[in-house]
Amino acid sequence: MVEYAQPLDGVFTALGDPTRRAILSRLRKGEATVTEVAAPFDMSLNAVSKHLKVLERAGLIRRTRVGREHRLALDAAPMDRAARWIIDYQEFWESKLDRMEALLRQRRKNS
């Protein structure tokens, strides 16, 4: 199993795929079995399993066994750090936008 240098690596990498984001959206509605999660996708169960492993490695889903069934649940907590990382940059471009707006206002005033 690939080990990530930093937890953020796992979360961002996991979110960088539309199938994996769709799986998270599905689990948002509630727990589901692997078969239920795989049903809407036009891909093999094996391919879906690989995506599930990436999500598990990132800590975004939890798997429990109930008898023979594997049940999956969303754990959005690791997104917290990812959100904070991005928000920190949002401040960067917001302040840039503010400066740009001020500049535009200044220019309009002068013209």
Next chain:
Amino acid sequence: MVEYAQPLDGVFTALGDPTRRAILSRLRKGEATVTEVAAPFDMSLNAVSKHLKVLERAGLIRRTRVGREHRLALDAAPMDRAARWIIDYQEFWESKLDRMEALLRQRRKNS
């Protein structure tokens, strides 16, 4: 060049690597040449260039040529969608989000 199915794929994938996040951190301080960006990393210029391409493809950096030099600048705007995607999962970790908001308020107060 790999084409992403959705813009979010490119942004999240780009952020899923510590070197690429470090490059963005460097560019946050201001524009820089490729050589300047590559300097702190213990890797070949070729390896750094590959990371730069991933960041460009995601729209997170812009490259301009000044004579022979390639200058790089951060463009954090594509992170906006990524931030919104993550924040949408807030109901799963609302209390954490409250803490994040408090953190942001604190930061604004201090700045």
